[in-house]
Amino acid sequence: MTDFDVLRVFCGPRGGYGNELGVVREGSVMPDRAERQEFAAKLGFGETVFVDDPERGVIDIYTPSLRLPFAGNACVGAAWLLDVPELVTPAGVVGARLDGEFSWIEALPEWAPPRTFRQYASAAEVDDLRVPPPGERSEMGVPPDEVWGRIYAWAWEDEAAGRVRARAFPGRDDGVDEDEATGAAALQLTAHLGRALNITQGTGSQLLTAPQPHGWVEVGGRVFLER
Missing domain, CATH: 3.10.310.10 (Diaminopimelate Epimerase; Chain A, domain 1)
Structure with missing residues (x-):
């Protein structure tokens, strides 16, 4: 191999x-x-x-x-x-x-596919979200995965400090129901809000972001060699 x-x-x-x-x-x-x-x-x-x-x-x-x-x-x-x-x-x-x-x-945020940013009132509401079965992934008559597959759910944990709780649901056909960490979505949320963010996504991943001149956005994180 x-x-x-x-x-x-x-x-x-x-x-x-x-x-x-x-x-x-x-x-x-x-x-x-x-x-x-x-x-x-x-x-x-x-x-x-x-x-x-x-x-x-x-x-x-x-x-x-x-x-x-x-x-x-x-x-x-x-x-x-x-x-x-x-x-x-x-x-x-x-x-x-x-x-x-x-x-x-x-x-540049536009390099990634567009997403639906869905803001919730609290981090607890984001934590409580469940991944719906395919048959329930519809919204306002739009084909199920066309909507569900773009959702980036988020809420402020501490707005003044730029701390965000987020979860991402790609809705792909390859068995990935939820992304533990999504750098491209973090870029796009940063561009949308126009400020640096400290994002906790999934079960405990951390993504840091910062807007840059001319529409560019930085995203950073820790990387470990597993094998």
Whole structure:
């Protein structure tokens, strides 16, 4: 089997939680897109990155069911692993830097698919959300996954401090009902609110963000090599 690393991205302060990310450092061993898609499906991680040029930071990103032009989780993890000043993705060039325990990227929010931001009155309401069965994922006559698959549920834990509680429901057909940490959604929420955020997502993942000039947004998190 092709060699690959497993990272956990956007870990909590004590190193737990985060999203698992597969990284194939030698992308040249699997140049065909269909083969890459099949391999990503076999691994089953939320995202798998193929590194096509480690020195220039050229990467190719796949979920178990589709190829992505950009993904925050994948880019933060790849930036940490490759330790390069930028990443080259199909969406564009992503700035990258390491700062103490955090790996940061800078990207444009529009590179990611649009999401429905649903604000709740309290963090407890977000905690209590359940993932509905497919037959219940409808809203106002819109096809079920077309709505549910875009939801990023959030609430202020401490508005003055920019602390947010969030959960994300991708609604994909690859078995991922809820994302533990979603860098692209964090970018978009930051752009929407126009301020830096400290987001706790899923069961305990942490994402930090900060708006930058000209519409760019930084997102950062802790990354650990699992194997």
